[in-house]
Amino acid sequence: DADVTQTPRNRITKTGKRIMLECSQTKGHDRMYWYRQDPGLGLQLIYYSFDVKDINKGEISDGYSVSRQAQAKFSLSLESAIPNQTALYFCATSEGDEQYFGPGTRLTVT
């Protein structure tokens, strides 16, 4: 679904580096989410935002921060990356109950 885009799609970084993952959407949805996917652990909610002034922690927010720059943009930051943050990261949006996912960002921390 080209309406939700993520950059970069792949990233390799070193331990201790700061990294930002970006999400943009053209769906006009107010709600945006960041998830992390690890094998066997499903999709874990990191942060979510129901509008530009609303930011909420999810299940696994430690080590992450977010910024909702506009209705269409929601960024996830790792201030000091560590190897166990190696995972596939998905951004999602919703208006009603259905979630629309971006293509994912594969992050490797060495």
Add this chain to the structure above:
Amino acid sequence: GENVEQHPSTLSVQEGDSAVIKCTYSDSASNYFPWYKQELGKRPQLIIDIRSNVGEKKDQRIAVTLNKTAKHFSLHITETQPEDSAVYFCAASESGDSSASKIIFGSGTRLSIRP
């Protein structure tokens, strides 16, 4: 908070047979239960959902059942085909017209269809 458990983690069935994936949830306030399918290398996509005011919902070869008393719900796929091979996620949330809610996912089931 809500906790969703999903079983089995992997499932292999013969093409044409049925597949069943089960989930339990902990929060009695949850009233919306979607299922997402993630094909290899792709993003998750909604395939079917059910609300707490119904016990069963069907869409062609897939169906979902809900038992509110026991707090469990299941996905049933009949006459499985190769394109059903994917990872399936159940989820639960509290949904309403005026209330916004987060969604909690299960850990996923990798379904493989044997030819």
